[in-house]
Amino acid sequence: MTSHDLPAFRELFDNLRFSGLSFTPPKDRTDQALATYFQALEPYPFHAVKQAYDTLQHGLTKWPAVSQWVQALPKHGLGMGEMGMMDWRQAKEWTEAERLFYEGDPCGCADCILANVTYLPTRYVPCLDANGDTIPMRHPNKPLPVLRGEWLHGFPLKRWYSARAEFYQKLETLKPGMKRELETTR
Numbered sequence: 106m107t108s109h110d111l112p113a114f115r116e117l118f119d120n121l122r123f124s125g126l127s128f129t130p131p132k133d134r135t136d137q138a139l140a141t142y143f144q145a146l147e148p149y150p151f152h153a154v155k156q157a158y159d160t161l162q163h164g165l166t167k168w169p170a171v172s173q174w175v176q177a178l179p180k181h182g183l184g185m186g187e188m189g190m191m192d193w194r195q196a197k198e199w200t201e202a203e204r205l206f207y208e209g210d211p212c213g214c215a216d217c218i219l220a221n222v223t224y225l226p227t228r229y230v231p232c233l234d235a236n237g238d239t240i241p242m243r244h245p246n247k248p249l250p251v252l253r254g255e256w257l258h259g260f261p262l263k264r265w266y267s268a269r270a271e272f273y274q275k276l277e278t279l280k281p282g283m284k285r286e287l288e289t290t291r
């Protein structure tokens with residue numbers, strides 16, 4: 106997907122939000138959730154994302170995790186390889202990140218000091234492989250594959266925040282009324 110697909114993606118996202126699922130992201134997390142989902146699904150073409158949405162919609166009672174959406178993507182032509190099992194360390198970290206909504210405490214490590222980001226919450230994001238694709242993996246305690254992730258520190262964390270700022274800017278220019286909505290939900 107590209108930024109041109111954002112309004113259409115937002116529509117799918119909002120349809121899901123208002124379809125009465127349990128565990129829908131709270132209102133003040135909506136924009137963060139939208140950004141996270143868009144970033145994770147960005148490597149895939151919109152028609153595949155839409156197809157996954159159509160598949161997901163049937164039989165969902167709970168808000169789908171990013172990994173569920175990725176897993177629902179049509180396999181054909183997406184180049185998904187064989188899926189590995191997370192080791193207990195990865196699985197524990199992943200579960201903790203999910204519990205924290207992918208946002209950790211600010212960090213004072215050498216990397217974060219160097220990049221001057223010690224005042225910003227750390228972020229857990231999907232890892233990308235050499236082709237820039239997310240890495241679905243089997244989680245020992247989850248019925249569906251999840252995306253392998255990592256906590257960002259230092260300059261990568263700084264870049265994540267600038268990318269998110271750009272993302273919000275794109276959103277605001279794409280949809281009239283968006284700015285007001287963002288301000289009230291922040």
Ligand SMILES: [Zn+2]
Nearest residue numbers: 212214217258
């Ligand atoms: Zn750090």
